[in-house]
Amino acid sequence: MEIQRLIPLPAVFKIxxxxxxxxxxxxxKEFPTIYRILLVSDPGGAKEYGERLRKLPCVYYTMFIKGGTIEDVMEVEKVIRDEHIDVAIGVGGGRILDTVKLATSRTFIPSILVPTALSHDGIIxxxxxxDFGDEIRSTRAIAPYGAVVDINIISRAPRRLNLAGxxxxxxxxxxxxxxxxxxxxxxxxxxxxAYLLSKQGARSILYSEHVPFSAGFLEDLAEGLAASGISMIISGNSRPASxxxxLISHALDRILKVAHPHGIQVGIATLFTQRLRGQSVKRIKEFYKKIGFPLSPMEIDISKETFMEAVRLAPTTRRDRFTILDIKNKPxxxxxxxxVYLE
Ligand SMILES: [Zn+2]
Structure with missing residues (x-):
């Protein structure tokens, strides 16, 4: 019999x-005896930050890769093994952070992630x-040891990405x-x-008193996304945040030639699923208007027919996840x- 459960959690979160x-x-402070640190950054948008950070005295090896594919993960793993790397730092967008997260999980070393935008709750x-070639898969990994969010960098990211967050x-x-x-x-x-943290994560921006996308607001957003990520670590799956x-967004990814950022699609679909449950979306809509978030699929050039097709396909994207679409399943x-959603 256990008297408590033990859950490994990230140790560092700095804004x-x-x-x-x-x-x-x-x-x-965290790795006082470590001297082989790998820095992974992308050759595009994050390069400027990667170039600056490679001057840190502790950085032993630097890689600039696009990230996001299993080949990239294997390339990073190889460097970790060949160069006897102790800690990896990932600087960039989701592709780089997820590549570093999985490569360090497979080699059992800690990672510190530095996002250049706050576009989803996958940072922690x-x-x-x-991308495994045949399909893009959400893969289980060890959560990072920590994350460092620089508000100056985040405020320079495309607005669309921070809106997606x-x-x-x-x-x-x-x-x-x-x-x-x-x-x-x-x-x-x-x-x-897990429930509590996920709920508080959403509330951290819904009830933020800061001007949208000001430094204070971005801080609330970063904290909310971190809370949401931790909720998934505690529950051991994505249930609290998905x-x-x-599922509608996963279906849109399959239908659309070029999908929109994940967070934009799930944010729009939330208005629909809440209405399907008969819940008011007044508060959420007010918030969306305040921050300039699209209020309907049509605002981002997704027709009603395409959206409805995604709703129909949604349960097939993940059959083990019971949702409102299993109950309200009629056109x-x-x-x-x-x-009513459009009202
Ligand atoms: Zn998500």
Whole structure:
């Protein structure tokens, strides 16, 4: 019999405006005897930051790769093994961070992630989205040892990406409703601490008093995404942050030639799934208007027909996830929800 459960959690989460100094402090404090650090950054948008950080005295080896594929993961793994790397730092967007997350998981070394945009809740999470050639899969990984978020860097990221982070966080509201439903109907266990963190993550921006995308707001967004990521570590799956709205987005990824950022799609789908449940979306819509988030699929050039096709396909993208779409499964229900959603 256990008297408590043990869950390995990330140790460091820093929000800063001076990345170089903060990262140096984190490394000195957390890894005082380590001298082989790998820095992985992309040759595009994040290169400028990668070039600056490679001057850190502790950085032993630097790689500039696009990231995101299993070949990239293997390339990073090879360097970790050949160069006897102790810690890896990833600087960039989701592709780089997920590549470093999976490569360090497979070689059992810690990673520190430095995002250049706040586009989703995968910064601190046990999941890496990787292209395996035949398909893009969400793969289980060890969560990073920590993350350092530089608000100056984030504020320079394309607005669309930081908007996507808001959508991914707000979608927790829908995901948690599905979790409650699965608990009621299927007896699925709700992990209260995971539930609480996911909910607070969404609330951190929904009730933020800061001007949208000001430094204070981005700090709230970073904290919310971190809380959401930790909720998934605690529950051991993506349940607290992924419900019917995520399934609709997965279906859109399959249907659309060029998909929109994940967080934008799930944020739009959240309005629909909440309406399907008969819930008010007044508060969420007010928030979306305030931050300039699209209010309907049509605003991002997704027709009603395409969206409805995604709703129909959604449950097939993940059959083990019970959601509102398993109950309200008739086109009639969807049409009705779509009508009120646009009101
Ligand atoms: Zn998500």
């Amino acid at each position: 800063t405006t001076s990345l170089f100094k903060t990262l140096q402090e984190v490394i000195e 999470s046990p999941v890496a989205v990787i 808001c959508g991914d966080l707000i979608s927790n509201i829908s995901a948690l409703e599905d979790w409650k439903l699965a608990s009621k109907i299927k007896g699925e266990r709700i992990d209260y601490f 419900g019917a709205e995520h 009639y229900d969807w049409e009705k929800a779509f009508e």
